[in-house]
Amino acid sequence: MSAEDLEKYETEMELQLYREYRDVVGLFTYVVETERRFYLTNSVDLDVRTAENGDVFFDVKMQDAWVWDMYRPARFVKNVRVVTFKDVNVEELAKADLEMPKEGFSGS
DSSP: OOHHHHHHHHHHHHHHHHHHHHHHGGGOSEEEEOSSOEEEESEEEEEEEEOTTSOEEEEEEEEEEEEOOTTOSOOEEEEEEEEESSOOEEEEOOOOSSOOOTTOOOOO
């Protein structure tokens, strides 16, 4: 496999991952970013802890999450636990102010 073939493959995988993200993002309430991964989830528990030496670390638990990782064969994960000394960002996703009716639109 040439370097060009590899680059083309990775570009296609990234595009496929983005499309999947676009399709599932509306199903989730929170975005969680860690040093290594990006998650979508509806349940997140973040505990700030202190190690015996005084260093602060984060213990993040998520349930029913989607993981942004193009190398994973299955991106939906039942339970996730991340323990890290690096920053963790948790954001609540904004829901659209205007949602289309489920039955469809009927104009006058």
